[in-house]
Amino acid sequence: MKNISLAFALLAGAAMVSTAQAQQVNILSGGGAYQESQQKAYFKPFEKATGIKVVEDEYNFELAKIKSEVDSGAVKTDVFDLDAPTTLQACAEGIIEKVDYAKLGLDKSKFIGADRFDCGVPTIIYGYVFAFDTTKLKPAPTKMADVFDLKTFPGKRALQKSPVANLEWALIADGVAREEVYKVLGTKEGVDRAFKKLDTIKSQVVWWEAGAQPPQLLADGQVVITSAWNGRIFNAIKKDNKPFKIIWDNQGLDWDVWAMPKGAKNRDAAMKFIAFASGAETQADQTNYISYGPANKDAIAKIKADILPDLPTAPENMKTAWEVDPSFWSDNGDELRERFSSWLAK
Amino acid sequence: MTSAAELTIDGVPLKQRLKRTELRQKLKALGLVLPLFIFIIFSFVMPIGTLLMNSFVDPGIRNLLPATVEALVEWDGKDLPPESAFAAFVADIKINQQNGTVPLLGKRLNYEISGIRSKIQNAAKKIEKLDQPPFKSAVIAMEPMLANTSTWVIIQRGHSIFTPNYLLNALDLKLDEAGQVVAMPEDRAIYKSIYLRTLLISLTVTLATLVLGYPVAWLLANLPTRTANLLLIFVLLPFWTSLLVRTTAWFVLLQDNGAMNEFLIALGVTNEPLKLIFSRFGTIVAMTHIQLPFTLLPIYSVMKTISPSYMRAARSLGAGPTYAFVKVYMPQTLPGIAAGCLLTFILCLGYYITPALVGGPTDQMVSGVIADAMNRDLNWGKASALGAILLGATIILYLVYDRLVGIDNVKLG
Numbered sequence: 001m002k003n004i005s006l007a008f009a010l011l012a013g014a015a016m017v018s019t020a021q022a023q024q025v026n027i028l029s030g031g032g033a034y035q036e037s038q039q040k041a042y043f044k045p046f047e048k049a050t051g052i053k054v055v056e057d058e059y060n061f062e063l064a065k066i067k068s069e070v071d072s073g074a075v076k077t078d079v080f081d082l083d084a085p086t087t088l089q090a091c092a093e094g095i096i097e098k099v100d101y102a103k104l105g106l107d108k109s110k111f112i113g114a115d116r117f118d119c120g121v122p123t124i125i126y127g128y129v130f131a132f133d134t135t136k137l138k139p140a141p142t143k144m145a146d147v148f149d150l151k152t153f154p155g156k157r158a159l160q161k162s163p164v165a166n167l168e169w170a171l172i173a174d175g176v177a178r179e180e181v182y183k184v185l186g187t188k189e190g191v192d193r194a195f196k197k198l199d200t201i202k203s204q205v206v207w208w209e210a211g212a213q214p215p216q217l218l219a220d221g222q223v224v225i226t227s228a229w230n231g232r233i234f235n236a237i238k239k240d241n242k243p244f245k246i247i248w249d250n251q252g253l254d255w256d257v258w259a260m261p262k263g264a265k266n267r268d269a270a271m272k273f274i275a276f277a278s279g280a281e282t283q284a285d286q287t288n289y290i291s292y293g294p295a296n297k298d299a300i301a302k303i304k305a306d307i308l309p310d311l312p313t314a315p316e317n318m319k320t321a322w323e324v325d326p327s328f329w330s331d332n333g334d335e336l337r338e339r340f341s342s343w344l345a346k
Numbered sequence: 347m348t349s350a351a352e353l354t355i356d357g358v359p360l361k362q363r364l365k366r367t368e369l370r371q372k373l374k375a376l377g378l379v380l381p382l383f384i385f386i387i388f389s390f391v392m393p394i395g396t397l398l399m400n401s402f403v404d405p406g407i408r409n410l411l412p413a414t415v416e417a418l419v420e421w422d423g424k425d426l427p428p429e430s431a432f433a434a435f436v437a438d439i440k441i442n443q444q445n446g447t448v449p450l451l452g453k454r455l456n457y458e459i460s461g462i463r464s465k466i467q468n469a470a471k472k473i474e475k476l477d478q479p480p481f482k483s484a485v486i487a488m489e490p491m492l493a494n495t496s497t498w499v500i501i502q503r504g505h506s507i508f509t510p511n512y513l514l515n516a517l518d519l520k521l522d523e524a525g526q527v528v529a530m531p532e533d534r535a536i537y538k539s540i541y542l543r544t545l546l547i548s549l550t551v552t553l554a555t556l557v558l559g560y561p562v563a564w565l566l567a568n569l570p571t572r573t574a575n576l577l578l579i580f581v582l583l584p585f586w587t588s589l590l591v592r593t594t595a596w597f598v599l600l601q602d603n604g605a606m607n608e609f610l611i612a613l614g615v616t617n618e619p620l621k622l623i624f625s626r627f628g629t630i631v632a633m634t635h636i637q638l639p640f641t642l643l644p645i646y647s648v649m650k651t652i653s654p655s656y657m658r659a660a661r662s663l664g665a666g667p668t669y670a671f672v673k674v675y676m677p678q679t680l681p682g683i684a685a686g687c688l689l690t691f692i693l694c695l696g697y698y699i700t701p702a703l704v705g706g707p708t709d710q711m712v713s714g715v716i717a718d719a720m721n722r723d724l725n726w727g728k729a730s731a732l733g734a735i736l737l738g739a740t741i742i743l744y745l746v747y748d749r750l751v752g753i754d755n756v757k758l759g
Contacts (some may be wrong), residue, residue, distance in 0.1 A: 041747070060721075064721045086722075089453075091449065092463075093453075096445065175424050186461070207706075207707050209703065210700045210702075220597070220601050220602075221602065221603050222601050330463060330464075331462075332461055334456070335534065336459065339534055342536045344707040345539055345707070
């Protein structure tokens, strides 16, 4: 009899151990230097703090990937790192969960841009900026509008092959106030005006599509100035010692968020992870590995003084910043992209 | 002694017995191909069928606004719909609000009415609180877009689960308010030119691979095997190189101060660097590089089977080398040319990463647009329509090709 109960106790113990081991959270993120920074600042410390295993994978922010997982009922991922437009779309499709800040134990008002996303907790803020090669452009450009000044700053410039940010910049350079940009862009005249401004530099533009291209184009001397995501230029300056400089004037701010698909298998672990990765300390720590701004406002004070000036959310860089409006782009993106393509072909 | 049929040893007519054996043989053969057959049905025919359906079947509006589309059936489309339709609309929206499907409705309507997505979402929040008629005046006052007759025409059309919109849009056409097919405004008409561009680029690349590949194939076929194999490895190298490495290599060669331009400037051919990359030229060079083996190998394997005695015979009968080559040798390689060119052309239609990386602003091919509609916009109706038209065009071209070359003449080796 004794032996049997002992065996049961052992079995129960083994069962408990195995459930403890099964605790894990599957996270999908964008890969590259960005995911590396997440490993160092979030994944590893989270495993250490909670004992929950982080199983990570990479994807290309394909909405179809999330949809197919949720629709087929085979949800493998528990937490997604999503970009802003994908978040809005996925939320509209009803394939990711609405965020309940209270349940996560987070204070919504602490997160920059939280009001824009029903279904995601903002994690980083990156900047659409311009950058130039200091050895090629003399005098050096200082403001965004200089990109449109071919006389003082001659040479090829590179822009992303997408209307997003380009139309906003064109309007701002044409004298529209930052706060008014989306109002103006919402009218036919406003769109015409933006394209007319882009027309003035069109012949000198090289169009890039992948985020790795801008620093490459600058390094090869293919262009003298380029739009880019700030992190890519930062890497080229710090890691590859390139003579590049970022123009923070009129940077466009955009987000990545954490989101959970509907029907996540490890929902509790996923929520624990999001809460963990949204803390001020952990977010400040991430800036040690990549130059994106933490979405948690409290993190700013905890960032090292020598790192802060390179972040899009540094107070100095925020002075003339504007926010890319994901809602505007999901409303008008289709039409403007078509218009942009036909304008390119002309 | 005149029996009607010959009998086998167990008394069954021979004919019957033979039939039975044959049937068994046939079933056995069928059993062998059955797995492949089922595989093709499930992995090819069905998905493509669903895809083609998606391009003209879309019950989205009907599912989300069932009462409204019913109430709009009788509406003449001239003035705003009657109060009853608005009442149905309010009821539908309330259900959508409860189910959390308002964003889906907004997205669906936004395909046809640009900018309505967020407006519907905002209006829905207000409509939820409406519980007293008159609904019409209240809804109109809420959102100017809902005071447009055209918005209601679109909703009315949603009554049918069939929609011509996706296919029309993919051809730069649309339905106007009166239901007539009209051209897209010029600044939004992009797809026709993208299709033409796709065909043109594919055709150019096919020709380029043929012109470059044919002599090489001949050389390979006529060299001693050892040398030929070594050369073949060079031909196959682009096969084994990753797309990004290949593209980067072209970058180094073709950019403004790259090897090619520096060479040309040193020679004095040009003073300014030529636009070799981020242009149509760059796209075609990079694609030709990748496609060369696809055109070359079928030609090569057909050439290997051509006996040299034909050429010898032609020469000994007095034909000059060129004449013999053109009249005797080339016609025999035609099946290889046909196969190689068909293969390359059809593969070219599907390119999109290469044009995106080394092409200019006007080198986007149709597959890129389809991928965006699929992955980025989740607009599968649009993706399906674009795909259906590409498939249709390919089939037509194939039939023309069959007429010209004869598909029986295609030989892979």
